[in-house]
Amino acid sequence: MVQNNLILGVVLSTLILFLFVRKLPVIAMIFISLPISILATFLAMQVLGRTFNVISLAGIALSTGMILDAAIVVVETAVRYREQGERVVDAIHKTMAEVSGALVNSVVSSIIVFAPILLMQSAEGKLFHDLAITISSALGASLFVALLLLPLLLRYILPSIKALDTTGDFVDRISARLARMVVSSRNRSVMLLLLVVVPIAGLILLAPKLNILPQVEGTRVNVSVNVNQSMNHEALTSELLMPINQLIEAEQEQQQGPLIDKFLSFVSGSSSVQLVLYPKEPEQAEQLKSWAKNTLDAAFPHANVYANFNSLLGFGLSTNRRVTIDFTGTSLDDLQLIGREVYEHLNTNMGYANPWSNTPLYNDDPQIIFTPKDNQLLELGESQYNLSQKLRALTDGVYIGEYSNGTKNLPIYIKGEDWDAINNVMDTPLYFPLENKVTLLRTLVDYELDVGPSSLYRLNGFRTLSINVTPPPSIPLSTFIDDSQSSSDPYY
Template sequence: GIPICTIAAFLGLLVTYRTINVISLAGVAFAIGMTLDNSIVVLENIHRHLDEGRSRLDAALAGVTEVWPAVLASTLTTMFVFLPVVFVQQEAGQLYSDIAVAISASIFVSMLIATLVVPAACGRLLVRSDGKQAAHGAALGRRYIGLAGRMLSGTPQRLGVIALTVGLAALIITTLVPDAEYLPEGEEKKIFARLIPPPGYNIGEMDKLIRNLQEEFIPYVDADADAYDRGEIPIPPIIAVTAYASPDFAMLIMETHEQRHIDDLLQITSEKVSGFPGLISFATRGSIFSSNFGGSRSINIDISAPDLQTLFETGLKIFIRSREVLEDPQIRPEPASLTMGQPMLEVYPDWERAAELGFDTADLGYLIWAFSDGAFVDEYYKGDEKIDMFLFSTQSRNADPTNLENLLVYSPNGGVVPLGAITNVRETVNTETIRRIDGVRTITLSVIPPRDVPLERGLEIVRGEILDKMRAAGEIDPSVTLRISGAGDQLDATRSALLGNFVLAVFISYLLLVAIFSHWGYPLIILTTVPIGISGGIVGLAILNAIGANLDIIGLAPIQQPFDMITMLGFLILIGTVVNNPILIVDKTLRNVRDNGMSNFDAVVDAARTRLRPIMMSSVTTVVGLSPLVFNPGAGTELYRGLGAIVLFGLLFSTLVTLTFLPALLMQVLETLDRFGWRMATPATGDSRPAA
């Protein structure tokens, strides 16, 4: 079934007009480990009936008839939990949809294979086991049944298991959930460094600065990586180093040979660019999801004020405070300069004198443009090429700008007069550019926290320890408006959308289970395993990071998996997968009570015994299928490694919970209902549906 389900995943991507990319391929890879679950459940149940003495045809019919409702329930819950993803409009939602389509298409086809192809093949090909092959499995089953019997034998034992499991899950969720990131940066091997000068620098000075910096890195192009590892050279080998200069900023772009050297190169570059006094400097890693200047980790502080002087003073204060509190963050201001230090000439017309000489408003403005940056005349087309034509004064091309008032102009009434005769020219300082958001003058500070500070924590620091404290201390004028945007704002919006859709996914799963089990109560027992499985995923992420931080001991590059929005998708997947095994236990228990008249104890123990093998087999295949995505390093793995860890460890933990916590809870609920005479109604004997 794996090849067919894999093809189905690609067909699903094709039908929904998706592209094949790292994220969608990760969805296909995730689906491979999950597609065997349905076939395992059906095949194992048919095999059990065959070992009980039935013919191959009877065993195939009885086996698939008995478990098809559970297979349908598990398939639909896995598929329908992705429905809320459609309503996530943020960037993360667009990434989720690729994974959702791939998994849903393959899981749906796996259900068809399990209920149609597997029984047909078993009816022709399956043979009865000789008993020797199952010896080890039977021994394990006996040990488990002995443990389950002791665990279910009394109310104190059952309540102890329930309390221990719930308490442990609650402790994990409240203490181990890490601070969140927005999107993974992607392991691009590129470093982008910028130098922003104060007003007064020209392109010659900026070019000289960036070329000198480039010369420091050029000797290490195609250097020996082993030499750097041995400490023989101070800079890791790089593929190329490119420099660019303009009057406003200078930029240096480098790419390493080895991915494991990227953090070292970033630190070295940051130290070098910070050595230029008076310049704003920062260096960031490249990102495949957003801009190459910390887009996926950038907290944008939009500062708006009606007065330019107040605006720039506030921006400079927040810039300085951010550097102090966040301990060397990367900060990019926009506009680049936070001072009103740009020399400017302001021309004030003397309208009375200008009118006497025949100048009107349009003439005077056009004249001043021609004396400065040039006055636009018209457009000239040369074939398909459009050329803008500007008018410049020959007097002003090489003249001192401060001598503007002495330039001669011809008046419409005849005669020549200096520009100062009809205007007042004043020297001043101002900002080079004025940026507006919603029509209001605005400065934006893009604050990128240090790499050891998660985006969520950085956002808390910016809001609480910088902006709020500065407001409370009166350092920010009441007329100034502050707003958080960028990745920080997107993190809040996406997380809120995910939380709402997570609740909606749980509700959809509950309604599906109610429809299949024909009762409102039993699905609640099944869904109690969801938060416990989630706690297992959180533990898995913590284990992955703990091991990854110490990989250098064995000569591998350390890894750190952030708790980003793609990783959080694992919790959504767990809703649909964690309930699969509990469905088998609950369904079999209710059939035992309804069809065979068993006591509560015997029904639960028999359900655990008969479903032990398919639960273990499906869990093992899923874990084995997910393991390469989590533990095998490679290009692009950082995008879905966290997602895989959440699902893998969540399923491992939920398997343990299904075999311990769930039987105890189910037994306790059934006993309590019997004690008060509230036994939930079940369908009449012979009904092919699960008990309700």
């Protein structure tokens, strides 16, 4: 596709030149700069270890018109002097004296624009390195051809130029009319207003919205099926993942909806299942996206289903359009209440895709709250910290150090046996060497069964609840951020 565009650009440039110049020798002189400049670009790519790819070929295609600019200026100026009766050598000398400085300034300033891109070390900057190298090399080569090669060739082409107007009467009439428009001071003021003030106002009012990179969508469909409660891996697999797989396989066997070439499904986190669908026919990607969302919405009404396409520029780049809204405070219950209201607002009123929170919005994870008995601990000379380490060893396990086997360090954990009931833990005997006593855990702590969030997040030392939202491709990132801030302001 890029190669075709490059060829099309050359053909269109030829047609435009023929429309205005209409002299084959002059057109041939101008087009000499094109293969030489592209050849110099290839040489620069070889020296810098670059390859042909979509970006480098796009840079060559974009530079096609710019390569011809310097040649057009030199050749047209020399032809004009020749038609005015100047000798060939004099026409060439006057041409180079007139345009050399302007050409150097123009080309060098265009090349300098790409210098910051070459200095960028981020993934986004490296993406456009090839573009900067190809365009800069092509422009530099075109300047070399215009200043050194074309004057030599003009020595042999100008004698064949007759005293004819190469631009035609139409161009002369347009030039004369434009000149008359700025004769009077009133016309000059009007032209100043139209050409300076109006563009500046338009620049401010019509500035495009901000995005990180263009949204180049692929044909792979990513589907997220989220539930509003935390579940363990086995429960998500049996209650959500397996039914989804069976539904898709059944629909495909009955040829309901677009055909799927292959699909991948897996449990993600504690409340979602992710699907990756590849359409049999790329042209049916949009239909597959709609079918997946509608089918899963109908089959799992208790879940939130989101479907979107993968980004072709997403691998290794900061194309992630996710926006995070943080709420900090001291009360987790208040944060969860605010989070549920914001989540519902974003999910229903604004129509944005796939909101999720790093902290569960509901307390649905079983927890055991241990409360130490300070008097008993004091009698045994035990601190609350040491007791908490023992409790961690009896439940989740506690890290105590590392062991080196000669090649790498291995972590060491102490963990008690698995237990089925809390009484098994409470009846565990603990030894306290300072008093040389053994006592049961239940004599040192009280416990309470409760539910709470499966995870906690802190930002700058404060409890924090974050709502992460990804805007749809049709909404610019800056617009989305402004809307999110205005909708979230009442909660701050």
